[in-house]
Each structure stands twice: as C-alpha cells, then as structure tokens.
Amino acid sequence: MPDLAVVHGRSPSFYAVFDRKEDGDPGQTHYCPGCGHGILTKLLAEAIDALGIQDRTVLVSPVGCSVFGYEYLDVGNIQAAHGRAPAVATAVKRSRPDSIVISYQGDGDLAAIGTAEIIHAANRGEAITVIFVNNAIYGMTGGQMAPTTLVGERSTTTPWGRDPTVHGYPIRVCELLATLEAPVHIERVGLGSNRQIMAAARAVRRAIDNQVRGLGFSVVEVLSPCPTIWGLDPVEAQTFVRDTMPRTFPLGILRDRTATAVPRPPLPSPPDPAELPGILGLDGATAGTTGGRAGGPRHAGADHRIVAAGFGGQGVQVLGEVLAEAGLSAGYHVAWLPSYGPQMRSGTSNCHVRLCGGAVDSPLVSRPTALVALNQPSLRAFLPRMEPGTLVLFNADAVPPDGLPRGLRIGAVPATAIADRLGSPRAANMVMLGALLEATGMLAPGVVEATLQRMVTDPAWRDLDLAALRAGQRAARRALPATCLHRTAILGAPGPPGPGPRPS
Amino acid sequence: MERTIDRGTVVIGIDECKGCGLCVQACPPRVLRLSAQLNRHGYHPAEYTGSGCTACGICYYVCPEPGGVTVFRREAA
Numbered sequence: 001m002p003d004l005a006v007v008h009g010r011s012p013s014f015y016a017v018f019d020r021k022e023d024g025d026p027g028q029t030h031y032c033p034g035c036g037h038g039i040l041t042k043l044l045a046e047a048i049d050a051l052g053i054q055d056r057t058v059l060v061s062p063v064g065c066s067v068f069g070y071e072y073l074d075v076g077n078i079q080a081a082h083g084r085a086p087a088v089a090t091a092v093k094r095s096r097p098d099s100i101v102i103s104y105q106g107d108g109d110l111a112a113i114g115t116a117e118i119i120h121a122a123n124r125g126e127a128i129t130v131i132f133v134n135n136a137i138y139g140m141t142g143g144q145m146a147p148t149t150l151v152g153e154r155s156t157t158t159p160w161g162r163d164p165t166v167h168g169y170p171i172r173v174c175e176l177l178a179t180l181e182a183p184v185h186i187e188r189v190g191l192g193s194n195r196q197i198m199a200a201a202r203a204v205r206r207a208i209d210n211q212v213r214g215l216g217f218s219v220v221e222v223l224s225p226c227p228t229i230w231g232l233d234p235v236e237a238q239t240f241v242r243d244t245m246p247r248t249f250p251l252g253i254l255r256d257r258t259a260t261a262v263p264r265p266p267l268p269s270p271p272d273p274a275e276l277p278g279i280l281g282l283d284g285a286t287a288g289t290t291g292g293r294a295g296g297p298r299h300a301g302a303d304h305r306i307v308a309a310g311f312g313g314q315g316v317q318v319l320g321e322v323l324a325e326a327g328l329s330a331g332y333h334v335a336w337l338p339s340y341g342p343q344m345r346s347g348t349s350n351c352h353v354r355l356c357g358g359a360v361d362s363p364l365v366s367r368p369t370a371l372v373a374l375n376q377p378s379l380r381a382f383l384p385r386m387e388p389g390t391l392v393l394f395n396a397d398a399v400p401p402d403g404l405p406r407g408l409r410i411g412a413v414p415a416t417a418i419a420d421r422l423g424s425p426r427a428a429n430m431v432m433l434g435a436l437l438e439a440t441g442m443l444a445p446g447v448v449e450a451t452l453q454r455m456v457t458d459p460a461w462r463d464l465d466l467a468a469l470r471a472g473q474r475a476a477r478r479a480l481p482a483t484c485l486h487r488t489a490i491l492g493a494p495g496p497p498g499p500g501p502r503p504s
Numbered sequence: 505m506e507r508t509i510d511r512g513t514v515v516i517g518i519d520e521c522k523g524c525g526l527c528v529q530a531c532p533p534r535v536l537r538l539s540a541q542l543n544r545h546g547y548h549p550a551e552y553t554g555s556g557c558t559a560c561g562i563c564y565y566v567c568p569e570p571g572g573v574t575v576f577r578r579e580a581a
Binding site for chain 2: 003004005006007008009010011014025027028029031032033034035036037038039041042043045072194197198201227233234235238
C-alpha cells in the first residue's frame with residue numbers, strides 16, 4: 001500500500017510486547033472486552049507522544065484493574081500502595097522536578113481508601129496530573145459498591161440497589177476538589193460516545209500539558225464503562241456512560257485557571273546523599289572510633305541483645321538510643337526498637353537494642369543477653385523471659401529477695417539515688433548505662449561519651465549525663481556481684497544460631 | 505458507473521481484537537462488522553467490509569486495545 005500512510009496506530013509509548021504473564025497474549029492487555037481502561041490508556045499514550053515526553057514521564061499505577069499500567073506504557077513506572085498514588089507522585093515530582101508525573105487511579109482507589117491523599121495532594125497544589133477513572137464500582141474485586149456507585153445501582157454489597165439512607169450518596173470528587181484553591185484544572189469527561197471520547201482525549205492531553213508548562217495540580221475524571229461487572233455488553237455499557245452516569249456526574253470543566261496560573265518555581269534540589277552526614281552533623285562523629293567499617297573483625301561474632309525498661313519519663317528510650325548510636329560509632333551493626341504506650345509520662349516504656357558483629361537479623365530482642373530495669377514493675381514484667389546467664393541490672397539499693405528465676409546474673413545499682421545526688425534523678429538512665437558498659441565491656445566508655453557530646457546539645461544536661469555515666473561505671477565496679485562483671489561471658493560471645501523473632 | 509477511490513482503509517489486529525464491537529457501533533460510514541470466524545482467543549474479531557473507509561480514526565479511539573486497529577489514509581497524489 002505505497003500510497004497509504006498510518007494516521008492512527010499503535011503508539012510508540014506502548015511496549016512492543018506486553019510481557020505480562022505466561023498465558024497472556026503478548027499483544028493484548030488484560031482488560032475485558034470493551035473496558036474503558038484500555039481506551040483511556042491509549043489516550044494517555046497519544047498525549048505522551050504528542051507532547052514528546054515519553055522519556056521523562058513517570059506513571060504511578062494504583063491498586064485495581066489498572067494495577068498493571070506498568071506492563072503497557074513504556075515510561076517510568078511505579079505501582080503505589082492502595083490509594084497512595086498521589087503521595088507517591090508527590091515524592092517523584094518533588095525529587096525529580098523535570099519528570100512528568102501522572103497518577104492513574106480508579107474510584108475505589110482514589111475516592112475510598114485514598115480520599116485523604118488526593119485531597120491533600122490537590123490542596124498542596126502538587127504539580128502532578130491525576131487521571132481518575134470512575135466506573136462507579138469495584139471492578140477488580142468483583143463488583144462491590146464504591147463511593148461513586150450511583151443511587152439505585154446494584155452491586156454485590158448493595159444487591160437491592162444503593163440506598164442513600166443506608167449507603168450515602170455518590171461522592172462527586174471533582175466538585176469536592178473544586179472547593180480547594182490550589183488546583184488549576186479540574187475536568188470531568190466520559191467514554192460514552194465518539195464525541196465524549198474525543199473530548200476526553202483533549203482533556204487528558206491538556207491536563208498533562210499543564211504539568212509540562214509547570215502549572216499546578218490537574219485532575220481529569222473519566223466516566224468509564226465496566227461491562228463485565230455491570231453485566232452489560234460493551235455497547236450497552238458505553239450507552240450507560242453516555243446517558244445515565246452524567247446525570248449524577250455532570251461532564252464539563254469545573255476549574256480552569258491555566259490561563260492565569262503562575263508556573264510554580266522548582267523546589268530546591270535535594271542534597272547529594274554524600275553531603276547528608278555533614279548536614280546532620282554526623283561527619284567526624286565516627287572518626288577515630290570506628291576502627292573501620294561496621295561489622296569489621298573487631299566485633300566478629302558479637303551479638304549483644306539488650307532490653308531496657310522502665311516508666312515513661314525515666315529515659316529508657318534515650319538510654320537505648322545512646323547505646324545504639326555509640327554502637328554504630330564503634331562499628332557494630334545496630335538496631336534500636338522503641339516500644340511505649342500513648343502516655344508521655346508514667347506509662348510503660350521499653351526498648352530493644354541490638355549491637356551485632358554482623359547484619360542484624362531482627363530488631364526484636366526475644367532472648368536478651370542483658371536486661372536493664374529502671375523500676376520494679378519492669379523487672380517483674382521481663383524476668384520470666386530471662387534465660388539463665390542473662391545479665392540483669394536493677395535500679396534499686398538491693399535486689400528483691402523473692403521471685404527471681406535461677407541462674408540470672410543480677411545486681412542492683414541505685415541509679416536514681418546516684419543521679420539525684422549528682423543533680424537530677426532524671427539522669428538515672430545514664431547511671432544505668434554506665435553500669436551496663438562496665439558490666440559488659442561491650443563499648444569503650446570514650447565512644448559513649450563522644451556520642452553523648454554529640455547527642456545532648458544542652459551543656460548543663462551534657463555535663464550531668466557524662467557525670468552520671470561515670471558514676472554508673474564506678475557504682476558497678478563497687479557494688480555489683482562478681483558474676484555480673486564477668487565480662488567474657490558476653491564480650492564477643494556469639495549468639496545462639498539464628499532463631500527468628502519470637503512472638504513475645 | 506465510475507468507482508470512487510476510498511480515502512483510507514483500516515486493518516484490524518485479529519489476535520489483539522476481543523470482539524467487543526465498539527468499533528462496529530462507532531464507525532460513521534458503517535464499514536466494520538464482526539467476523540463470522542473466531543480468532544485464536546475465541547472471539548469474533550472485527551473486520552473491514554472492504555470499502556468505504558474515510559480514515560476518520562474513530563474506530564481507533566473507541567478500541568480498548570493498543571494494537572487493535574490501525575487506520576491508513578490515502579496520501580494526496
């Protein structure tokens with residue numbers, strides 16, 4: 001056909017082969033016959049071609065039938081958690097301002113589980129393009145009622161039709177978003193007829209072009225047929241979109257500020273990752289103390305598993321954080337896992353800390369090598385889990401005489417009293433940390449002091465914490481039983497062969 | 505009677521087509537139909553009746569499959 005030229009054909013923005021699944025035809029999508037997603041994906045591809053942006057487009061796919069968008073369009077692709085596509089698109093757009101980011105979402109994804117994300121992305125005026133496919137039903141999961149299901153429409157969860165007195169009314173997303181100031185372009189189109197489809201093609205292209213021009217948030221809602229779930233043949237479904245859906249969801253432009261919108265200034269580029277330690281004040285923090293990369297031979301086989309527990313406000317989390325940070329500086333692989341109730345004070349609080357010679361297999365500590373208990377309830381709560389040989393440091397004048405499992409290496413450190421004499425009982429956590437260091441030898445005290453110097457910015461508290469740390473070391477040497485100071489029992493001792501985290 | 509030359513022609517991707525019939529319904533000059541044959545997926549694919557295409561492209565836009573329809577236009581002599 002030498003005198004014939006292709007005027008409409010397969011877009012180069014599609015992959016040549018859809019490598020989607022073993023039994024799928026490499027030329028076909030997974031969509032049902034007559035599905036609106038297929039039509040809309042072609043409109044998207046055509047817009048991408050027309051604007052010449054294939055190499056910088058990033059499509060964020062949702063959860064739903066269109067989850068496989070990445071198998072068709074040959075652009076950058078990310079598949080987001082259910083409803084979170086606008087949040088993901090925000091991150092991509094902000095970190096790569098030159099990219100053209102398109103969030104593609106269905107009505108279950110955008111208007112139900114993702115309601116918060118779309119409203120706030122629109123309200124922030126993120127310079128992204130959102131394509132919202134509204135077929136008024138949950139298609140992929142088999143036809144449950146969606147927030148957009150029409151009044152009277154049957155679904156598996158509204159078998160007698162949607163009843164507004166029970167199920168509420170359909171949410172009109174575009175009208176909702178049009179109450180916000182930031183969006184520059186809000187438009188609803190349909191796929192119900194030739195005319196509607198051509199209007200949809202123009203709207204999609206415009207919404208993307210807005211982003212190319214650097215304008216703010218654009219959203220196009222597309223009323224789309226779902227013949228399979230609606231139980232209609234493809235032509236009937238198209239007719240339903242054309243004649244019935246617009247009675248609930250009127251077509252048209254609800255917002256157009258593209259003529260007056262000022263292009264958003266690009267956000268400053270994020271810093272180079274190599275600069276981050278300097279920005280965070282971490283450069284030099286490890287210099288001279290690490291002895292090399294984490295997990296080097298210095299700590300080979302080490303596996304310190306510490307639980308610290310007390311009342312909220314006693315500084316249990318700070319104790320754990322300082323321990324983990326210092327461990328990091330000393331070249332361990334570390335984990336710090338805080339656990340506390342909603343109370344800021346007087347609730348229970350504990351943390352799990354691991355200092356390992358190799359990679360940390362789990363941040364959970366189910367079999368501690370050491371327990372630091374800052375009060376009696378914590379001691380009682382955790383003692384039953386302690387195995388023989390575990391080091392237990394208890395904040396008190398004396399170890400309670402009763403109810404102790406056999407074989408523990410337990411000692412009392414009057415940390416609160418010591419800290420109170422130094423200036424504040426709130427430094428009891430550092431007294432206990434000092435005692436722990438003295439008992440285990442897991443870290444050189446100098447490393448912990450350097451960590452405190454870095455982490456505690458208030459000079460008065462820093463001095464108190466340093467004094468408390470040293471007092472804790474002295475108290476341990478003076479008061480702990482010899483079994484507690486049997487360092488070789490812990491230092492460098494490999495942990496038992498790796499059981500996974502055990503439910504506590 | 506002098507035979508008029510069609511402005512265009514249309515090629516259906518037989519193995520891409522799922523037989524939904526949207527193109528048949530949408531075609532302004534009504535020159536598409538569903539084939540009596542089955543394709544290898546078990547659908548009756550659309551087919552061009554062989555004359556009368558105006559290369560308007562409507563069938564391309566209503567078709568949900570990326571490779572379902574290709575529309576050609578006769579170039580001016």
